[in-house]
Amino acid sequence: MEPKAHHVVIGFFTLVAVAAALVFALWLEKSQTDTEWAYYRINFDHPVGGLAEGNAVLYSGVNVGTVEDLTLAPENPAHVRVLVRVDQNIPIRANTKAGLVLANITGSMSVQFTGGSPDSPVLNGSRENPPVIEAQPSTLTSLLSNSETLLTKADQLLGSANELLSEDNLENIARILENTRAASESLLQSREDLIALLEQFNAAGARTEDAASRVSGAANHAREVLGKLEPVIAGLADSVNSLQPTLERLDRLTADNEKALDTGLQGVGELGPALRELRNTLRTLNSFTRRLEQDTRGTLLGEETMKEYRE
Template identity: 80%
Template sequence: MEPKAHHIVIGFFTLTAVVAALLFALWLGKSSADTEWAWYRIGFDHPVGGLAEGNPVLYSGINIGTVEELTLAPENPAHVRVLVRVDKKIPIRENTKAGLVMANITGSMSVQFTGGTPDSPVLEGNRGNPPLIQAQPSTLSNLLSNSETLLTKADQLLENANNLLSEQNLDNIAAILDNTRQASNALLDSRDELAAMLKQFRAAGARTEDAAGRVSGAADHARNVLSDLEPVIASLDRSVNALEPTLERIDNLTANNQQALDAGLQGVGELGPSLRELRNTLRNLNSFTRRLEQDTVGTLLGEDTMKEYRE
């Protein structure tokens, strides 16, 4: 009796589970049939690996529909057109953005809508002529599309690293290290000479500092001398300023009496012959005076003497 009772219980639970699954499927189908859908076509200009029919369509992470069809663009096979249906209650606007997101760790992808402001017009998505929404490239899609380039660059990097660590370069590095060690040993051996050289440098620095102090003192003295000369220069400046009116008056006087000055200079030129005659007369008078002192009577009464004088 017990085996029959266990079979009856197992059969009852199995039948109950099947009926519940059928009821859930009927409810789900009825719910799907009662939902009004809007249709949109999304354009991708890059591969959409991992996206398949039936994958979910999300809006800010919330499931609002499914992917219905994937086709290649007739004008450019490198582009993909994805037909999706979403709940008509969800407003898809003109500035709403679409892209791909990873659904799970297996690589399955989902279409996701983001953005869309209330002031933007709503896109009416009908089945016969669904509006086209250009997808925005996501970081993940860019990474996947550029993975080949990244791998190529990584391979080149490894190859360059291998070339850098070649046997010849390793020998060169060893030689450089050996030379560095020898240079270090030479510096250690010459540390006394280096210390003496540093001491000389310090002494030269002290002398330079002393010379700089002297130069600074000379500069201060020159500054003081210049400060003492400032009153003299100011006095000369005042004197020159005082002479300017006098010079200006002399200039005006000369300009206003130019004709008189010219006439005076001409008169001085005419005085030349008269001065020569006067000079000759004075010379004769001096000669007569000397004769008169030597021979007064003869000079006054002598005819010959007078003739000689006249000569």
């Protein structure tokens, strides 16, 4: 009796679970039937691999509808037209953007709406006349569409790497490493010389610093001397400024007496002959003075002096 009772309980719970699942499915179908839908056509100008009928339509990551139909544009088969239905209570506006997002790791894609400002008009459409929305290419879509190019470039990169790691290049790298090792050993052997050279550089730096200090002191002294000369220079400037009116007066005086100065200069030129005559007169007067001192009477009376001769 006990095993049979266990089977009855298990069967009862199984029937309850199946009934609950049926009730949930009927409720879900009823809720979907009662939902009012708005339809939109999205134009893709790039491949939509992974997108299929029944895939989810998202708005900022929230499921708001499903994909109803996918067709190729008759005028350009490279473009795809996707008909989606969205809950009518979700406002799809004129500036709302549409694109593709990865739904899961299997490569399934979903349509996602983003954006839409409140001041933009709401798009209302029916299945017979759905508004058209131009899709924006996503980063993932661009990556998938350019994957072939990326693989080609990766293959070229691997080929270049193989050429770089060829035997000749490896031998060259080995030589470079050997030369580097030899140079390092040479530097280690010349370590004392390098230390002496560095000490000389340090001494030269110290002398340079001392010279710079002296130059700085000379510059400070020159600055102090210039500071002391500033009052003298200012006094000279004041003197020049005070002489300026005098020079201007001399200029005006010279301009006003230009004719008189010309006449005076001509008179100075005529003084030469008069001075020569005066010099001759002074010479004659000097001679007369000497004669008067020697023979006053004869000179004044005009008598000739008797010269005595001894036999």
